[in-house]
Amino acid sequence: MATLSVIRRWALREQLSIREISRRSGLSRNTIRKYLRAETVEPRYAGRRSVSKLDPFAAKLAAWLKTESTRSRKQRRTLKQMCADLQALGYSGSYNRVAAFARAWHAQRQIEQQITGRGTFVPLSFEPGEAFQFDWSEDWAVIAGTRTKLQVAHFKLSHSRAFYLRAYPLQTHEMLFDAHNHAFEVLGGVPRRGIYDNMRTAVDRVHKGKKRDVNARFGAMVSHYLFEPEFCNPAAGWEKGQIEKNVRDARHRLWQSAPAFASLADLNAWLLQRCQALWHEIDHSRLGGTVAQAWERERSQLMPMPRPFDGFVDHTKRVSPTCLVHFERNRYSVPASYANRPVSLRVYAERIVVCAEGRLICEHPRIIERHHHGLGQTVYDWRHYLAVLQRKPGALRNGAPFEQLPTGFKRLQAALLKQPGGDREMVEILALVLHHDEQAVLAAVELALEAGAPTKTHVLNVLHRLLDGKGAVRAVTAPQALRLVVEPQSNVVRYDRLREARHAS
Numbered sequence: 001m002a003t004l005s006v007i008r009r010w011a012l013r014e015q016l017s018i019r020e021i022s023r024r025s026g027l028s029r030n031t032i033r034k035y036l037r038a039e040t041v042e043p044r045y046a047g048r049r050s051v052s053k054l055d056p057f058a059a060k061l062a063a064w065l066k067t068e069s070t071r072s073r074k075q076r077r078t079l080k081q082m083c084a085d086l087q088a089l090g091y092s093g094s095y096n097r098v099a100a101f102a103r104a105w106h107a108q109r110q111i112e113q114q115i116t117g118r119g120t121f122v123p124l125s126f127e128p129g130e131a132f133q134f135d136w137s138e139d140w141a142v143i144a145g146t147r148t149k150l151q152v153a154h155f156k157l158s159h160s161r162a163f164y165l166r167a168y169p170l171q172t173h174e175m176l177f178d179a180h181n182h183a184f185e186v187l188g189g190v191p192r193r194g195i196y197d198n199m200r201t202a203v204d205r206v207h208k209g210k211k212r213d214v215n216a217r218f219g220a221m222v223s224h225y226l227f228e229p230e231f232c233n234p235a236a237g238w239e240k241g242q243i244e245k246n247v248r249d250a251r252h253r254l255w256q257s258a259p260a261f262a263s264l265a266d267l268n269a270w271l272l273q274r275c276q277a278l279w280h281e282i283d284h285s286r287l288g289g290t291v292a293q294a295w296e297r298e299r300s301q302l303m304p305m306p307r308p309f310d311g312f313v314d315h316t317k318r319v320s321p322t323c324l325v326h327f328e329r330n331r332y333s334v335p336a337s338y339a340n341r342p343v344s345l346r347v348y349a350e351r352i353v354v355c356a357e358g359r360l361i362c363e364h365p366r367i368i369e370r371h372h373h374g375l376g377q378t379v380y381d382w383r384h385y386l387a388v389l390q391r392k393p394g395a396l397r398n399g400a401p402f403e404q405l406p407t408g409f410k411r412l413q414a415a416l417l418k419q420p421g422g423d424r425e426m427v428e429i430l431a432l433v434l435h436h437d438e439q440a441v442l443a444a445v446e447l448a449l450e451a452g453a454p455t456k457t458h459v460l461n462v463l464h465r466l467l468d469g470k471g472a473v474r475a476v477t478a479p480q481a482l483r484l485v486v487e488p489q490s491n492v493v494r495y496d497r498l499r500e501a502r503h504a505s
Helices: 003-013 018-025 029-036 055-069 079-088 095-116 173-187 216-225 237-253 264-281 291-299 382-391 400-404 407-416 422-434 438-450 456-468 492-504
Strands: 131-143 146-157 163-168 193-196 203-206 212-214 228-231 313-318 324-327 330-333 342-347 351-356 359-365
Touching (some): 003 018, 003 029, 018 029, 055 079, 131 264, 146 173, 146 237, 163 173, 163 264, 212 216, 216 228, 264 291, 313 324, 324 342, 330 359, 382 400, 407 422, 407 438
Parallel strands (some): 193 228
Antiparallel strands (some): 131 146, 146 163, 313 342, 324 330, 351 359
């Protein structure tokens, strides 16, 4: 309240006495008379400034706050961390004083930015098929009963605002390439430009201005899909504001209502269905109609989707004496003929492919999660160890890869290992898989077990009959000349007469 204005209003407008004004305001009558003089102005008193323990460290804290404001949100230090660093330098005050200083600093900086115009932006407009925007986000979902942190790839067409999400365990090259393959297929083609931030999987080094050293594998994908990559300035997320908003909107549109999923594949199938459903529900703020209608019009302006990019990351590995290659603390089996030899490991988003001598030698599903005690997992293929097993049949009893044998082979193994030499006979039966279809060998084993003759000879006999009959045992058909005209009848009395006649003679 302006005290001088109130005193003048009471005295000149309401005609109150100086005594009454003194009673109401608590000021002396001399002070009131002085205020009522025409040339008198209301006095201004210097604000009270108390000494703080933070004063010797104020300049350093302000410099830290300025440095942290230029970093990405995930890399910034918290105020509690900065307070701990100040305490290490000798600050003995409280965290509340540091927080108050930071609030005042941010408020002053916001005023300065408004004055200099840094908070002002220009609306953007994109032609159909001109550009898409991409970004990563971190979100959570319940998968196989466990709350799991996910890295979610976001794509959005800048003209129609059609968007697509796909979740991955990591933000690696192979995940990025797989996300582009699926996104361009779902969005119906490839725009002319792609707008990114300076992520490490795309940019090796940021130079002044818009110059970038683009990663070689990312450049190969860009060349395959024939679009032009465009990278934002550092810490300038507003240059791809559409996808930044999409990341924020997805949390209440998708993740807050997401159910539990049995696997990551089920989650991605649900994300695809929900994204396409939301296209029909969300209105386009500029073009009118829904996002789906705008996307239908834009799709004809997109470059048709070529064959998917072979987005693997290559590693050179040496196979161990136990026929295993190591990757990300996990182990994968390789055919025994490549033990102690170098191979090429091609890492995809969902699988591991091992190549050698210019050809593919084996493939495994990729394992990313680890056990709680920190050790990795081992993925065996028992067929890879058959060559070793022929030289060392005794390894069949306790060999770790052979714990995964099909049920029919395990039943036959249990029967043969009870006999002398049964382990070598079982190895010879398993070796049939190298030359014949595995399902045919397994069917022969099951038929031999049903017949009560679990031997190698019987299995081979049944297998050859199955292969000759192309999947079934052929019925034997006798020629016309060998057919019986009068079929014999079982007659015990006739047998007894013959026996008696022979005995009598």
